[in-house]
Amino acid sequence: MAARRDLPFKGRHFTSEVILWALRWYLAFPISYRDLAAMLSDRGIAVDHTTLFRWVQAYAAKLEQRVRRHLRPCTGSWRVDETYIKIKGVWTYLYRAVDSLGQTIDFLLSARRDTAAAKRFFRKALAQLHTVNPRTVTVDKNPAYPRAVADMKRAGELWRFSRLRQCKYLNNIVEQDHRRVKRLVRSGLGFGSFQTARRSLAGYEAMAMIRKGQVRDIGGQDMRAQANFIAELFLSAA
Template structure:
């Protein structure tokens, strides 16, 4: 009974999410996942769909991504495992309207995602906002070890988080280059599908789309489920999150 009620609720939510769209929800989720998973442009996906007899303009694909990439992140976030207590924090560069912006990211020592935040500047205020977002998301799970590079804003941002009560105790702060290699490699994984020419057109576009890029990386890494974790299982989970029938089911 409980599973039937959950399935019925998901199907109702799917009808609400895709109401007014001229294409089937399964096609929309498939197209959005292609863009977030692979280094494809909107015109690439437009041609791929045209090969299958479906005429979808690249501007429509752009609207789908902006609408549903944050939803993908929201639905998949519930499956993430808690971090192990040892967190690596770093920032990387993202181009928005021809200007460099900064994506703060955190993973644990096993590569599991912790949190992320896109900011206009790289300074103390930005670091404090990222820490506040990260620690507030899981108030009962504070890290006991934090690794960063030698950027100056991190020590005072950690101390400020402790004063605000976001950290129950002061974590050990490691400033070492070799500990950051894991998160620097992880930056590449989330940025490989991002626009390469000109970057994002607006800060809001970048923020919404990056939510989807991060979520798709969570999906590809897996959530600790037992058994195989191929593209088939990933698509199955994504379809279930939106209450949709599974496409190409064996």
């Protein structure tokens, strides 16, 4: 197969099986790079924690991009919220949305929390293959959301019959989902730059979508099927 000439693991000192095992575990569970290195050492594989960091930076965002094509459609009930992520001592904002079933719609890391950032997030979410123009958009009391929705309706970017609901308790489902991201970030001991944060967060969200059962024909609890699926995404044998 011609595509195999450009395998993403070419030149690595470890097999694709080892790299993808480490990638899956780091992105799915609250674990540090040093703890993951110790787990691999217990299996007879000596890997430095800095090497694991480089693997995540090289492949996490690619995983997220490739998973997108295989996601089940989300519902038209969006629950949108933002949470705080610290990057090199500075607070930034992670916009996230799930549907009424808790399925991940999309996410966006932003340096600002304003109308322009809200619009960027909505545009990114609407561009995904697994999303639909929402019937309802549930948000908190952030005044940027009504302005963003009104502007996008006027521009024809958002369905004009979409209903905006500013109701905090209806957003419990997305606020609970934030906790998973926070646990993963804490274990990683923070981020040194915006780009490293963006790549790592993309991997966290991709693995969450897989484990939520959002991928067609892959069970959320079937770790063997998930491993095989991820291996196929990278054109390698599990």
